Amino acid sequence: MNGTNQEHVDEAGAALRQTSLRVTKQRVAVLEAVRDHPHADTDTVIRSVRESLPAVSHQAVYDSLHTLTEVGLVRCIQPSGSVARYERRIGDNHHHLVCRSCNLIVDVDCTIGQAPCLTPSHDAGFLIEQAEVTFWGLCPDCADSGAERPEVGSRSAV
Amino acid sequence: MNGTNQEHVDEAGAALRQTSLRVTKQRVAVLEAVRDHPHADTDTVIRSVRESLPAVSHQAVYDSLHTLTEVGLVRCIQPSGSVARYERRIGDNHHHLVCRSCNLIVDVDCTIGQAPCLTPSHDAGFLIEQAEVTFWGLCPDCADSGAERPEVGSRSAV
DNA sequence: TCGTTTCCTTGACTCATTCAAAAGAAGCGT
DNA sequence: ACGCTTCTTTTGAATGAGTCAAGGAAACGA
Structure with a gap:
């Protein structure tokens, strides 16, 4: 809904800039989507990201989620019987x-x-x-x- | 290896008989396989069962594992990033x-x-x-x- | 702005798991 | 022991989350 809030974009961008990762609109959107939908599965993230960036590929979302998980900006959880879910609350x-x-x-x-x-x-x-x-x-x-x-x-x- | 130990078969059969499930050789073999291979994934169970019952279908193993889990004879665990694994130690x-x-x-x-x-x-x-x-x-x-x-x-x- | 490096798109593919229909076995009552 | 009913297994196909790979596009330092 309000996924494209400027304040959020800035916060997400800042978080990304603190890593050695390039700040791309896809990653920013993924980071926002995860914050806006706590414990969302990949499909939910994809749909959410496409509200602001209709053309993102699912692969980009998968890649972003992996990379963001690797650098510690998001956490991946997978309760038994569930697909992978992501959350922004970390550490x-x-x-x-x-x-x-x-x-x-x-x-x-x-x-x-x-x-x-x-x-x-x-x-x-x-x-x-x-x-x-x-x-x-x-x-x-x-x-x-x-x-x-x-x-x-x-x-x-x- | 020693999957077809009579003692084990009896124990597995007895455990099954205490439920309302029918005692089939497939289920007995699955129960043994899970005991013999702690934390085995489904594929390992299938291979183990086929040492004594070469013709079991993978579906029978999937069904057995589900049913045995449901009645509490085995437990299913699924650490993040892993496929389903089963164990006999329960309760x-x-x-x-x-x-x-x-x-x-x-x-x-x-x-x-x-x-x-x-x-x-x-x-x-x-x-x-x-x-x-x-x-x-x-x-x-x-x-x-x-x-x-x-x-x-x-x-x-x- | 240019070039390099990293990232994204596209499309095909893998593999664990599930679905569905029909054939087969267990266990019950007789 | 026999047949009936019900539960299980087989068979074969399908689903769907996630992955692989190659080429084009974008970020960012110079």
Whole structure:
């Protein structure tokens, strides 16, 4: 909708300029799209970007998302059963609440867990860099409407 | 290798009989394959099953894995960037260590985190059922050989 | 403005996973 | 043991997110 807000363009451009990446209108648009649609999948980003740049190729969006992820301007999350989703909020080690029924994703801060969650009981010799916590459950709407676990993709259910 | 161990077949059959599912040789073989290859992806399971049942269709394996997951005999995990992987260890709320370089997956018990990890700071009204923790890092081998993050699939790297 | 380097477009392609219809096996009651 | 019903498996095709590769276009330093 208001994707082409000048202030946002500037902010996105500035973020890009702080990396060694070239500032292209495609990347700026992708960065905006990710900010405007938290936890959006690639398809949503493509559609959002095309509101301001109707001619972008899907490849450009895929490339931008990868590159932006690599330099740390966006984060990619992929809860089980979901395609890749992207978010602008980075560096604060927050976690996610995922609704099993409607796939809604919500951010949660890990105020309690910060330290404990980063320390597994034994690390098997691993060099641990990051802990990712995903809470699975039902969002308020789905819980209210009595939604249970959705079909998990088996034709002949039990 | 020793996939057709009678003891194992019995155990797998018994587990199946405790559900309302029919006990078929395909399902028994899938259950064994998952136990014999912890964190195996579907392709590995298919190959393993075909050692004892050369004629199984991939569809049967997909269906079995789905059904077994649904009744809780196996668990499906899908770390970002990975295809679906399955494991037999269930119900003990253990977590995973994933190597960013070689994708090795190792189980870890969450001795410290049990309670804290299940309690996010605010639940946004969600009905939380489960917390899933994934630790990302480098396995001993990759850390030793100085492996850094692998290419993440962008042709024009920074 | 020019040239170099990086990025985008185009279009084909891969591969995990799913769909659908028909043939085949499990388990039930007799 | 036999047949019936229902659940499973096979077969073969389709879907769709994501990737590969080559050439044209744009960014940016000089």
